[in-house]
Amino acid sequence: MRLLFLAPFAPRRDGTHGGSRAIAELLVRLTERHKVALLHLRGPKEASADAALLERCDTVREFARTTPGTLGRFGRRVRAAGALARGTPAEITGSANEEFSVAVRDVAHRWRPDVVQLEYHLMGTYLPALADYPAPRVLRQLEPGAATARDRAAHRSGLARLAGALEERAWERFERKVMAQVRVVVALTDRDVASLKPLAGGTPIEVIPLGVSPPPRAFNAAGEGAELLFVGNFAHPPNIESVERLIRGIFPRVRAQCSDAVLRIVGVNPPAHWQGREAAGVLVTGSVPDVGPFLDRAAVVLAPLSIGGGMRVKVMEALAGGKAVVATPLALEGLKVEDGDQVRIGRTDEELAQATLELLQHPDRRAAMGRRARTWAIAELGWERPVAAFERLYESLLPNRPDTSAQPSAEGSGRC
Structure with a gap:
């Protein structure tokens, strides 16, 4: 099976945040049985994708991501206010990259993936690049945007709470639009399903939890001191x-x-x-x-x-x-x-x-x-069950999948 993944940052098993680690762990395991291509964004201070992915994937390409850190505080506030005025989450405004859209379209048509998986709702920005490519799309919602914005607003007061409510509505609009364009949404927990279901329309939602790779040696269970x-x-x-x-x-x-x-x-x-x-x-x-x-x-x-x-x-x-x-x-x-x-x-x-x-x-x-x-x-918490669940999901989306083993590979691993 040929699987194309789109990610908003570089997946790394030693990444500084859980999403990076979780995506890397899944992809490394999928490369053992399938052909995998990865296109991802990367901020100016982020490390590149995990070395194992550069070695095992058919292609890995990275593209610059505009981050809040590249703007001053005033610039960030202006951008956020402008995004909310347009009904768009500020985080979405900062992730767009036209070169990435071109690459998505190019890799899809040349490499011919059987399934395209979007990691995080942010990557829904690039769904138009796949408009004329027929492969089913899977959206993995590692953290629902509208629900998180609602939680944050509940912990604020005054104008900050009002801004939080606007952010929640912007996320609802964006997530509803993105989920309408994919074949299936993957959530991590039942709680996430409950928050996403009102926005999903007729798009089904599957629960596939994360796994973890236990360290070979246990840490000191009691620790030291206090x-x-x-x-x-x-x-x-x-x-x-x-x-x-x-x-x-x-x-x-x-x-x-x-x-x-x-x-x-x-x-x-x-x-x-x-x-x-x-x-x-x-x-x-x-x-x-x-x-x-x-x-x-x-x-x-x-x-x-x-x-x-x-x-x-x-x-x-x-x-x-x-x-x-x-x-x-x-x-x-x-x-x-x-x-x-x-x-x-x-x-x-x-x-x-x-x-x-x-x-x-x-x-x-x-x-x-x-x-x-x-x-x-x-x-x-091993990765065996989540990986098997994803494989079953992909197969269910491709009941009449043709043999793609003779399809041409992308042009090696590289970065843009």
């Missing part, structure tokens, strides 16, 4: 909201009863106002080449998410690595875990703080929970 860890890419608003919640409401409660506790924040693009809080026990590490040593040292991994959709790759990776995790139900969406068995679950700041304190005070309990989490994750 270090708490949050890992995330802070270009992603739900991660910023989570850390704000930690700093304001959860960690002070923990610190009041455990004076040697520290909160370490790891990830790219941390806001400047988080710096300078060392006296309060908050350590902002920023971007690191490998998060493994921080997971190994952490006593507890925290995930107090309250907005957003999809599944949390870094939570899955922490569980698979054998760490004690304290999280909200939203952070565990799509994972069939039980409070007190593989994880501790809390909804309020007080519940999350108390669960964290209990684990800090009992190293044996958090070590045992980490070991149970790893055993469960290895059994339940």
Whole structure:
């Protein structure tokens, strides 16, 4: 089978955010049984696609993506306001690239894919380039836009809340239009299906969760001392909201009863106002080449998410690595875990703080929970089932698929 993937960033198994890692893991596995071509956008500071994809895919081509970082603050605000005035999400305005559209059309007609898969709703911008190509389109919604905008608006007030409501309506309009142009939508969780269904019209929605690759060696299950860890890419608003919640409401409660506790924040693009809080026990590490040593040292991994959709790759990776995790139900969406068995679950700041304190005070309990989490994750979160589900989906879209083995390949791997 010949599969063409369109992605809004470079897929990498060591990517700085979960979407990059999830796409890379899926593609690497699909290349074992199918021919795969990848066209992706890339920001100016992002690394290129994973070396395994450059080696295994028939073609990999990258194109520049306009990012908010290339504009000043005033420019970003003007662009966002203009986009909302037109009923378009600001994020969509920043992703367009005409050269990418030309390449999509060119690769589709020369390489002749059996299926075209769009990773994220953003790539719906390029569906017109496929207007005269008959292959079925699959849209994988890794994080629904309208639902996330609605969650964000609910946490705002005043003019910011009004802007959030406009953003939600813009996403509804965009996602409704995109989903009408594909054969099937793939969501990660039942919660995502519920948010997408009112916008999908007659387009069917399938649930295929993410997988995870457990590290070959478990991390130190008990960790060291009383270090708490949050890992995330802070270009992603739900991660910023989570850390704000930690700093304001959860960690002070923990610190009041455990004076040697520290909160370490790891990830790219941390806001400047988080710096300078060392006296309060908050350590902002920023971007690191490998998060493994921080997971190994952490006593507890925290995930107090309250907005957003999809599944949390870094939570899955922490569980698979054998760490004690304290999280909200939203952070565990799509994972069939039980409070007190593989994880501790809390909804309020007080519940999350108390669960964290209990684990800090009992190293044996958090070590045992980490070991149970790893055993469960290895059994339940492998990539075998998601990959098989995608293959069944592709086959269902091609009941009379002709033999394409003699079709010409694209002209090698390259970048534009």
